[in-house]
Amino acid sequence: MTSPMLELRGVCKRFGGLTATDDVSLAISPGELHAIIGPNGAGKTTLLNQVAGELRHDAGAILLDGHEIGTLPPWERVGRGLARTFQITQLLPDETVLDNVTLAVQVQRGHSFRFFADARSDPDAHAQATQFLQDVGLAASASVRVADLAHGERKQLELAVALATRPSLLLLDEPMAGLSFVESQHMVALLRRLKGRVTMVLVEHDMDAVFALADRISVLVYGRVMATGSSDDVRANPAVRTAYLGEDGD
Amino acid sequence: MTSDTLEARRSGRTYAFPMSRIVIFVIAVAILALVPAGATALHMPSVTGFATQVLIYAIAAMSLNLILGYGGMVTFGHAAFFGVGGYVLGILYQHSAQRSAFLALVPGTDNLAVALLAAVLIGAATAAVIGSLSLRTRGVPFIMITLAFAQMLFFLFVSLKTYGGDDGLMMRRRDVVPFVDARDDISYYLICLTLAVGWLVLTWCLVRSRFGAVLSGLRQNERRMMAIGIAPYRYRLVAFVIAGAGAALAGALMANYLRFVSPDMMHWTKSGELMMMVILGGAGTLFGPILGAAAMLALETALAAYTENWQFYLGIILLAVVMTTRGGLSALLDRASGR
Numbered sequence: 034m035t036s037p038m039l040e041l042r043g044v045c046k047r048f049g050g051l052t053a054t055d056d057v058s059l060a061i062s063p064g065e066l067h068a069i070i071g072p073n074g075a076g077k078t079t080l081l082n083q084v085a086g087e088l089r090h091d092a093g094a095i096l097l098d099g100h101e102i103g104t105l106p107p108w109e110r111v112g113r114g115l116a117r118t119f120q121i122t123q124l125l126p127d128e129t130v131l132d133n134v135t136l137a138v139q140v141q142r143g144h145s146f147r148f149f150a151d152a153r154s155d156p157d158a159h160a161q162a163t164q165f166l167q168d169v170g171l172a173a174s175a176s177v178r179v180a181d182l183a184h185g186e187r188k189q190l191e192l193a194v195a196l197a198t199r200p201s202l203l204l205l206d207e208p209m210a211g212l213s214f215v216e217s218q219h220m221v222a223l224l225r226r227l228k229g230r231v232t233m234v235l236v237e238h239d240m241d242a243v244f245a246l247a248d249r250i251s252v253l254v255y256g257r258v259m260a261t262g263s264s265d266d267v268r269a270n271p272a273v274r275t276a277y278l279g280e281d282g283d
Numbered sequence: 284m285t286s287d288t289l290e291a292r293r294s295g296r297t298y299a300f301p302m303s304r305i306v307i308f309v310i311a312v313a314i315l316a317l318v319p320a321g322a323t324a325l326h327m328p329s330v331t332g333f334a335t336q337v338l339i340y341a342i343a344a345m346s347l348n349l350i351l352g353y354g355g356m357v358t359f360g361h362a363a364f365f366g367v368g369g370y371v372l373g374i375l376y377q378h379s380a381q382r383s384a385f386l387a388l389v390p391g392t393d394n395l396a397v398a399l400l401a402a403v404l405i406g407a408a409t410a411a412v413i414g415s416l417s418l419r420t421r422g423v424p425f426i427m428i429t430l431a432f433a434q435m436l437f438f439l440f441v442s443l444k445t446y447g448g449d450d451g452l453m454m455r456r457r458d459v460v461p462f463v464d465a466r467d468d469i470s471y472y473l474i475c476l477t478l479a480v481g482w483l484v485l486t487w488c489l490v491r492s493r494f495g496a497v498l499s500g501l502r503q504n505e506r507r508m509m510a511i512g513i514a515p516y517r518y519r520l521v522a523f524v525i526a527g528a529g530a531a532l533a534g535a536l537m538a539n540y541l542r543f544v545s546p547d548m549m550h551w552t553k554s555g556e557l558m559m560m561v562i563l564g565g566a567g568t569l570f571g572p573i574l575g576a577a578a579m580l581a582l583e584t585a586l587a588a589y590t591e592n593w594q595f596y597l598g599i600i601l602l603a604v605v606m607t608t609r610g611g612l613s614a615l616l617d618r619a620s621g622r
């Protein structure tokens with residue numbers, strides 16, 4: 034067994050009296066697609082925010098490819114190969130779809146203290162960005178301003194921007210939420226194609242998508258990992274059924 | 284990339300600068316260059332002086348626009364750099380006139396080019412110090428800290444009796460440059476026009492560069508920018524320093540024009556005035572601050588001729604313009620010309 038791509042050791046985060054993540058330990062191997070499921074408010078987003086560096090954990094350790102990254106600011110973690118999408122999309126509303134991706138391509142290629150050349154006459158970056166847009170099925174909307182984009186397309190764009198940073202670890206916070214049936218079918222197909230090339234942590238409420246995609250699943254309830262295992266293990270776990278799957282009704 | 288998407292992109296560019304605009308721009312600069320000749324022909328020499336001040340304030344407002352309009356950094360202390368620039372020129376002049384040296388080390392000068400360069404460098408250095416501390420905060424604390432720094436500088440210069448204290452510093456004559464009679468009003472106007480156009484072109488380069496894309500990205504969504512690997516602080520600080528340098532350049536030009544510099548140049552009301560120019564003209568647009576500076580000075584002059592309470596009426600007019608135009612004067616012009 035190779036060393037894990039992402040390892041969490043006893044990661045804790047408290048908001049006042051509320052323990053949002055409680056002693057979370059996980060090891061995710063390279064190429065794995067690891068799903069994290071759990072009811073609303075379980076601490077899934079909080080956990081991703083700690084891995085991405087937006088929140089600092091109160092205790093524990095976060096290792097990316099064997100190196101402690103828990104003290105690095107978010108942008109340095111991006112430099113180490115980490116990317117994420119947001120549950121509530123975070124995009125540049127005044128820019129076009131293509132410019133959102135192009136910017137990520139350019140940042141990935143080096144620092145942006147470039148003051149004179151026109152950022153938009155960069156055919157190479159545009160070509161790469163267009164490729165990412167094609168991958169997520171957004172190429173037709175390349176010149177649309179993000180502010181004018183439909184919800185589903187924003188979700189796709191989130192993924193294109195994350196991919197444009199060429200991550201080795203991708204954190205996905207509910208990429209299917211709010212998508213139409215067809216759109217989420219498309220998203221599942223897309224993630225399946227990425228599988229193996231990029232290590233992924235998938236937070237998702239859509240159980241069909243989770244069971245279709247995940248190599249392993251962790252169940253988070255009240256900030257604690259209640260179970261980790263294959264789809265079948267998790268489906269069969271009685272505690273999980275009562276705590277989560279039962280509630281959900283499917 | 285298909286030619287189809289390229290076409291679509293061209294039409295969708297936010298910083299588009301098509302040929303027609305370049306032509307309009309060149310014509311506008313040519314007209315501005317002819318202002319002094321026109322003023323002389325019409326026996327209205329004061330117009331040249333007024334236009335000189337507009338150009339100088341335009342530089343200051345453009346510099347503020349870089350951080351306020353494009354970068355989304357709401358600073359309430361930009362006049363600090365305007366005043367610092369003015370004092371650099373004034374202090375260098377005084378030492379040159381007295382044949383003494385600043386801190387007994389740096390000799391004075393009445394060379395305009397040297398004084399402007401010194402003003403730009405010291406303005407940038409001041410902005411680096413103020414920016415490196417204040418940019419650690421955001422929102423209201425940032426407004427308050429930039430304001431506090433500007434007020435600190437204000438009171439520092441009020442207490443500096445060597446350089447005139449409260450009363451400010453008078454210069455007997457304007458600075459000189461080799462080969463040009465910079466003391467002549469018309470030449471000085473043309474120098475200011477050149478520098479204003481230069482600063483406009485610099486701003487244009489900056490906002491369409493990758494640096495500009497990052498800066499405007501940080502205004503739109505900081506979390507997004509961090510998530511693609513941008514360290515916000517450094518980029519904001521560099522923009523803040525460039526803006527400080529621009530304001531200092533304008534301040535030095537103004538001090539030289541008026542042959543006078545006083546702490547009032549860095550008073551918070553001056554920061555507010557610069558801010559109003561940017562917002563009135565159109566924050567985050569290339570030409571907005573220039574329109575804003577011209578409109579503000581014209582309004583101030585016109586209203587002051589009619590009433591003592593001109594500031595009250597100015598406030599009402601500004602409110603009306605900002606609330607009805609959505610995007611200031613430059614948005615109004617864009618709509619009027621059907622863009």
Ligand SMILES: Nc1ncnc2c1ncn2[C@@H]1O[C@H](COP(=O)(O)OP(=O)(O)OP(=O)(O)O)[C@@H](O)[C@H]1O
Pocket residue numbers: 048051053071072073074075076077078079080120
């Ligand atoms: N910044 C914060 N300050 C205080 N409490 C917070 C903060 N962020 C999250 N919480 C709380 O922590 C708990 C976990 O929130 P989190 O957003 O991580 O849940 P989640 O599992 O992502 O839920 P959902 O499925 O609804 O997205 C919730 O009770 C939430 O109210």
Ligand SMILES: [Mg+2]
Pocket residue numbers: 077078079120206
């Ligand atoms: Mg969440």
